[in-house]
Amino acid sequence: MTNLCDLNFVHFGDVSVDIAGLRAQAAVALGARDLSAERCVFVVDSVREALGCVVYGMSDDLDFGVVERARLSPEVLGRFAENHVQLRNAHDGSVVGSVVAADQVEAGRVTVLTSGTTGLFKLISHTAATLNTFERVDVLPANTWFMPYQIGSYAWYQMVALCLFKEGQGLIPGDFSDLAASFEGAIARGLVTAISSTPTFWRYALMSIDEDTLKSAQLRSISMGGEIVDQAILDRLAALYPQARIRHIYASSEAGAAIVVSDGKAGFKAELLERTDSTIGVKMEEGRLYIRSPYANRADEGGWVDTEDLVEQRGDRIYFLGRVGNTMINVGGQKVFPQDIEAHLMAHEEVVWARVIARKAPLMGALPVASIVLRKQMDEMAAERMLTAHCEAVLAEYATPRMWNFLSDIPMKDSLKS
Structure with missing residues (x-):
């Protein structure tokens, strides 16, 4: 049995429940079933239910995970079935959908459902040790953390692990609606x-x-x-x-x-690439970032994970440029990273959010197109002139957007990314 910080609190509106209370809540719903011989994922209808299942699963070293019922599309159901994961209702432990054939069980495995940057759902295996990334922090001041992440995401599990394994760390789950x-x-x-x-x-x-x-x-x-x-x-x-x-x-x-x-x-500082005395290793090869970490769940024979993130050294710092295969805009042979244009646009005091993509152009190959959310509404033609001048003052001519879309709201995904 894994020891947890039973006296840490989770705040649901005006109601506060400690970790011991969440475990007791889940035990009432699930305790009558022996779940130690299967890899299961609990289907939840609320964040309180989800947290109860995580506390219960981790304290009993189950092979488990959680997923919101709203995410159970045919594709997701198929992904669980092909990996021999049994879905069970969090409120009573009953089977959701079909009974799946049992496979090898790994006590303490936590199954994380992610779509990553590709949009294709995959199951990532973690443990309490790989999720507890604050373990190496010796002194952590007491805090109550607002947690806006989607239930069952990697970031969500990280924050839950913080509350479960570090004394004095409380949570306030955000209402995703x-x-x-x-x-x-x-x-x-x-x-x-x-x-x-x-x-x-x-x-x-x-x-x-x-x-x-x-x-x-x-x-x-x-x-x-x-x-x-x-x-x-x-x-x-x-x-x-x-x-x-x-x-x-x-x-x-x-x-x-x-x-x-x-x-x-x-x-981040380029000197991180030279460090050899750290638990975590960082290197750059052919513009790609590689990480060696005890919190990784996959790596090559040398322990390195290809993150598929593009990076570039400028002076004494390393900057992120985007993902492999989803970056450079080629404007008549001149190449520019969308992230550089976005960063410059978002430095303008009237811009809240910016996204730059490539649009095919007959003669130039591609042109940068900017979507913008302004801090306050203004005439679009005036806004276009303002931001074009802002770009032309610093960026190369080929990097200045030639088409503009002005949005009323930030298009935020469930992952809190845009």
Whole structure:
């Protein structure tokens, strides 16, 4: 049996339940069944149910995972079946769908369903040890973390593991149907002191919540990851929360948490590539980032994970440029990374969010096209002139977007990415 921090609390609105209470809740629903001889995933209808299943599964070293009922598409059901995963209702342990043939059981395995960047669903195997990425942190101040992540995602499991294995770490799960309202409510109740999220979530919050309300949050710790963290969002949060420790973390469901940056700058120090005395290794080969980490769930014979992320050294820092096969725009033979254009656009005080893609052009091969969310509405022609001038002042002519789309809202996915 795995020991957990029974006295840590999870706050569901005005109701607070400790870890021991969540375990007892799940034991009532599932305790009558012997689940030790199968690989199962619990189908849940609420975050409280999901957390109860994780506490129960980890404390009893089950081979388990959780998934929201709303995610059970034919493709997802097929992926579970082909991997011999038995789906069970979290409220009573009964079988969901068909009974699957049993396969090898690994006590303590945690099954994480991810679609990654490809959009294809896959099952990633983890354990309490690979999810507990805060284990190497000796001293962690007590905090209550707002957790906006989708149930069952890798980032969600990481935050749950923090609450389960580190004393003094509480959670406030966000309401996925209205994350802005649930974050605002947590601020109003004076509970939230820390948050782990993505840059897109913060841009969404900045658009949706009054700035005075955001400033009133007594945040001591802000962590971001999941997508490229640009300088504009780091500067914005530093201005809002001068008292907070702001970090951006490079992590993936395969490589685990690997790089933590807390110097207030985008990218990370190139000196990390030279370190040989660290638990986690970082290297760059042919513009690709490789990670060696005890939190990884797959690696080559040398222990390295090809992250399939493109990076580039500029001066004494390494910057992320995007994913392999989904990056460079070739404009008449001149090549530019969309992320560089996006970062420049989001440095403009009137821009909340930007996305740049390639659009085919008869003579040039491709042209950069920018989609923009402005801080406040303005005439689109005036906005186009303003941002074109902003780009032309710094970027090469071929890197300046020639087509513009102005959106009213940030297109945030369930992963909190855009």
